[in-house]
Amino acid sequence: MPRIQAPxxxxxxxxxxxxxxxxxxxxxxxxxxxxxxxxxxxxxxxxRTSVYQYxxxxxxLLAAVVADVLPDWAGQVVTKVAAAPTPATRVWAYVEANVxxxxxxxxxxxxxxxxxxEPRVLRGPLEEFHARLQVPLRQAxxxxxxxxxxxxxxxxxxxxxxxxxxxxxxxxxxxAGARTVTLARLRRLLGPYLGLDPLPDED
Numbered sequence: 016m017p018r019i020q021a022p023x024x025x026x027x028x029x030x031x032x033x034x035x036x037x038x039x040x041x042x043x044x045x046x047x048x049x050x051x052x053x054x055x056x057x058x059x060x061x062x063r064t065s066v067y068q069y070x071x072x073x074x075x076l077l078a079a080v081v082a083d084v085l086p087d088w089a090g091q092v093v094t095k096v097a098a099a100p101t102p103a104t105r106v107w108a109y110v111e112a113n114v115x116x117x118x119x120x121x122x123x124x125x126x127x128x129x130x131x132x133e134p135r136v137l138r139g140p141l142e143e144f145h146a147r148l149q150v151p152l153r154q155a156x157x158x159x160x161x162x163x164x165x166x167x168x169x170x171x172x173x174x175x176x177x178x179x180x181x182x183x184x185x186x187x188x189x190x191a192g193a194r195t196v197t198l199a200r201l202r203r204l205l206g207p208y209l210g211l212d213p214l215p216d217e218d
Contacts, residue, residue, distance in 0.1 A: 028069075031061065035056075035059045035076070037059070038058035039058075039077070040080055040083075040084060042055065043080070045123075078132065081132055084128075085141065085143070085144040086147075088116055092113060102155050105158075109151065113179075114179060117197070118179065118192070149168050149169075149172075
């Protein structure tokens, strides 16, 4: 029996499960294909048979990844928004946090999940994810004095998606990466509305 390197069996199992989820997430960031149970086990340092002690199938593992990553991503955004001091900066914090996700390896994970996970499995978690994100954005917009916070929140979210997708290879040189280009464009659009100064490199 393998040695348990944790204070309890329950914590050992929790650590092993965490390692498998992290391994699957890392593999999805590298390839849009569904990782095999063997590949996930190798990345986590576990035998293929051990993986089945935690997940009965690749489908169950991928569903667990969905249930794990979406709340994590939402939490990153909500935490950054909550730390901003004013309504306007809370809206901008929302923008920045989402652009950070769009321009990081997490976007590759998101694209891979939409390819390899059944839509019926994704639908509920995605709806919860978007609903959770809209709450702090709508509140920040309302506090900013926006008379239509729900409509404006949808527009801001759409702008973030479009601006992130528009930052193509020609824009992303060594001097200006996708994040810099995307934030600069969004600041030009939203800065006057929010009453924020231009970003330093826009002067």
